[in-house]
Amino acid sequence: MSEKRVLCITSTNRRHVAEQVANLPEGWMIKAGPPTRSLEQNALMWPLLQKLSKQVVWHGEKLSDEDWKDMLTASLRKQRAAPGIDGGFVVFGERTKTYSKAEFSELIELIMAFGAQHGVDFDK
Numbered sequence: 001m002s003e004k005r006v007l008c009i010t011s012t013n014r015r016h017v018a019e020q021v022a023n024l025p026e027g028w029m030i031k032a033g034p035p036t037r038s039l040e041q042n043a044l045m046w047p048l049l050q051k052l053s054k055q056v057v058w059h060g061e062k063l064s065d066e067d068w069k070d071m072l073t074a075s076l077r078k079q080r081a082a083p084g085i086d087g088g089f090v091v092f093g094e095r096t097k098t099y100s101k102a103e104f105s106e107l108i109e110l111i112m113a114f115g116a117q118h119g120v121d122f123d124k
Helices: 014-022 039-055 065-077 101-117
Strands: 081-083 089-091
Touching (some): 039 101
Antiparallel strands (some): 081 089
């Protein structure tokens, strides 16, 4: 398996990054995009989801942290769902590791707004 490199472009290192790109072995692929979520954003999300899972009953059920993550990312992105093979529904997933910092901020805001609407005390 090939190593993966992440090159962060700043105003002071553009020439260095260009040299590294020019020296990549044949067959490498370069993908450019905005920075993805930060570790700090991810670390904030999980305690917020835990508060929801402990304090909110959703249609008669207590949901897990992961369930709330699925629910809220589906809401944020207006995801599609389909009937499951053996009943129920399957929501076609979103992985937050691909979110930009701005998208992740939207998710955090949605979690907090939803929690506030449902009486969640995020300081507990």
